[in-house]
Amino acid sequence: MTTQIQLSDVFSIGLHHRFQWEDAQQNYVILFPEGMVKLHGSAGEILKRIDGKVSVGEIVEDLKTTFPDAEDIESDIMGMLELALSKGWLRKV
Amino acid sequence: MTQNTNVQVNNGVSTSATQTTPLWLLAEVTYRCPLHCAFCYNPTDYDKHTQNELTTAQWIQALRDARKLGAIQLGISGGEPLLRDDIEEIVIEAHKLGYYSNLITSGVGLTEQRIQALKAGGLDHIQLSMHDVTEDINNFITNTKTFQLKQKVATMIKAHGYPMVLNVVIHRFNIDHMKQILEMAEAIGADYIELANNQYYGWSLVNRSQLMPTREQLDRAEAVTNEFRATNPNVKALYVVPDYFNDRPKKCMNGWGEVFMIVTANGDVLPCHSARSLPNMQFPNVKDADLGWSWKDSPAFNKYRGTEWMKEPCRSCEDKEKDLGGCRCQSFLLTGDAEAADPVCTKSPHRHLIDQAIEDAKNPQLQAQAILFRNDKNSRRLASGELKSLIEQFHSLP
Numbered sequence: 465m466t467t468q469i470q471l472s473d474v475f476s477i478g479l480h481h482r483f484q485w486e487d488a489q490q491n492y493v494i495l496f497p498e499g500m501v502k503l504h505g506s507a508g509e510i511l512k513r514i515d516g517k518v519s520v521g522e523i524v525e526d527l528k529t530t531f532p533d534a535e536d537i538e539s540d541i542m543g544m545l546e547l548a549l550s551k552g553w554l555r556k557v
Numbered sequence: 558m559t560q561n562t563n564v565q566v567n568n569g570v571s572t573s574a575t576q577t578t579p580l581w582l583l584a585e586v587t588y589r590c591p592l593h594c595a596f597c598y599n600p601t602d603y604d605k606h607t608q609n610e611l612t613t614a615q616w617i618q619a620l621r622d623a624r625k626l627g628a629i630q631l632g633i634s635g636g637e638p639l640l641r642d643d644i645e646e647i648v649i650e651a652h653k654l655g656y657y658s659n660l661i662t663s664g665v666g667l668t669e670q671r672i673q674a675l676k677a678g679g680l681d682h683i684q685l686s687m688h689d690v691t692e693d694i695n696n697f698i699t700n701t702k703t704f705q706l707k708q709k710v711a712t713m714i715k716a717h718g719y720p721m722v723l724n725v726v727i728h729r730f731n732i733d734h735m736k737q738i739l740e741m742a743e744a745i746g747a748d749y750i751e752l753a754n755n756q757y758y759g760w761s762l763v764n765r766s767q768l769m770p771t772r773e774q775l776d777r778a779e780a781v782t783n784e785f786r787a788t789n790p791n792v793k794a795l796y797v798v799p800d801y802f803n804d805r806p807k808k809c810m811n812g813w814g815e816v817f818m819i820v821t822a823n824g825d826v827l828p829c830h831s832a833r834s835l836p837n838m839q840f841p842n843v844k845d846a847d848l849g850w851s852w853k854d855s856p857a858f859n860k861y862r863g864t865e866w867m868k869e870p871c872r873s874c875e876d877k878e879k880d881l882g883g884c885r886c887q888s889f890l891l892t893g894d895a896e897a898a899d900p901v902c903t904k905s906p907h908r909h910l911i912d913q914a915i916e917d918a919k920n921p922q923l924q925a926q927a928i929l930f931r932n933d934k935n936s937r938r939l940a941s942g943e944l945k946s947l948i949e950q951f952h953s954l955p
């Protein structure tokens with residue numbers, strides 16, 4: 465997979481997809497026709513910041529501040545966003 | 558309604574072993590249906606459950622209770638759910654509760670007015686069943702003149718901004734049109750198309766010899782689907798594999814009491830569509846049992862959870878976690894023993910029953926038998942024993 469994601473990109477949740485917190489599972493989930501995905505810790509933290517307004521760069525900065533001890537956070541975020549984009553959970557605005 | 562839906566609890570990102578949660582609630586709100594599909598998944602004795610349907614208030618309570626247990630994907634199915642006039646109310650409540658809701662419909666009864674109300678109420682998507690690209694086969698297999706209507710409804714769904722989710726049950730009469738079916742899906746702007754190879758339960762089992770395609774037809778259909786997938790990434794094509802032609806069974810319902818919960822028209826709570834065909838089982842009913850108890854503690858839901866119930870060859874099989882021994886209903890219907898390995902499995906001593914069924918489907922005499930269409934009269938005839946000869950090879954009413 466080649467990285468096409470730029471720090472200036474802005475994303476929103478994919479068309480026909482819904483992102484929400486599930487109390488019963490203590491997890492964020494993405495819902496779409498015929499399926500769902502559970503998002504664990506960091507994946508949920510990243511996706512909950514996606515609102516169609518903030519840029520990837522801002523999300524990276526935000527997460528670096530929130531989790532100062534996490535190493536290599538930027539590449540984790542990029543990897544997660546790439547996956548989410550390829551699956552249609554996100555779309556570029 | 559047919560429901561060959563594979564739940565894709567796609568733990569793509571990361572997983573943790575959790576307690577079982579009924580993530581997927583299927584509300585089979587009515588067994589009444591204007592169509593008469595030859596492959597209908599509903600129980601053949603559905604007719605006895607058409608007079609005692611749950612009320613709107615009972616459905617709403619069931620939705621609330623299931624949501625508390627963690628249910629999140631809601632399928633509103635049937636029969637034809639739109640024969641009830643309270644689907645809009647049910648949808649509004651589902652939306653408030655945070656479900657991702659799906660109306661599974663034949664399209665009959667979906668008017669402009671109703672689709673607007675459903676949209677306003679927060680319905681997330683609509684899954685429309687289609688049958689073929691030809692009017693003849695559509696009308697033959699459903700035993701109704703519904704071809705034009707389905708085309709119209711598809712356009713309406715799209716016009717309202719819904720994702721276009723098509724479900725096509727695949728059988729001998731349409732399998733050679735796979736390419737055209739996929740092209741039709743693309744032409745009407747489908748986002749998803751579920752190619753559900755017929756599985757043999759309910760009416761489908763009664764009509765098995767007439768519906769089953771050959772292995773060669775299946776191979777061709779799969780090749781066509783793969784080719785289509787490679788060139789049309791915008792249409793997600795889900796291909797439900799035909800288990801009879803496999804060496805290993807499917808992990809039925811993703812495991813008994815693992816992620817699926819069905820509430821039937823009359824309120825029975827089931828781990829799968831055909832569970833009532835199993836012997837000596839008492840399923841809870843929402844009218845008198847707590848839903849949390851039904852899911853977690855009822856003897857019926859615990860009976861085949863996990864692997865403890867297994868006998869040989871499953872008990873000592875290295876694949877037992879993978880498929881959980883296949884389908885209990887298929888085992889019972891075909892072998893008479895609900896705890897036997899699914900006869901699809903080549904390790905099963907009953908595999909010959911599946912091979913025989915595949916052979917029977919090539920027998921011109923059996924092929925030419927009249928199809929028994931799904932309707933109230935035939936349902937009563939099957940339940941009364943009048944049509945015994947059609948089902949005597951099975952160990953219970955499919």
Ligand code: SF4
Pocket residue numbers: 558559590591592593594596597598599635636637663686931
């Ligand atoms: S008859 Fe056809 S449309 Fe009606 S419930 Fe059965 S499969 Fe669905």
Ligand code: SF4
Pocket residue numbers: 805806870871872874875876877878880881882883898899902903904905
């Ligand atoms: S023997 Fe039982 S557990 Fe093993 S593959 Fe066959 S059905 Fe599955």
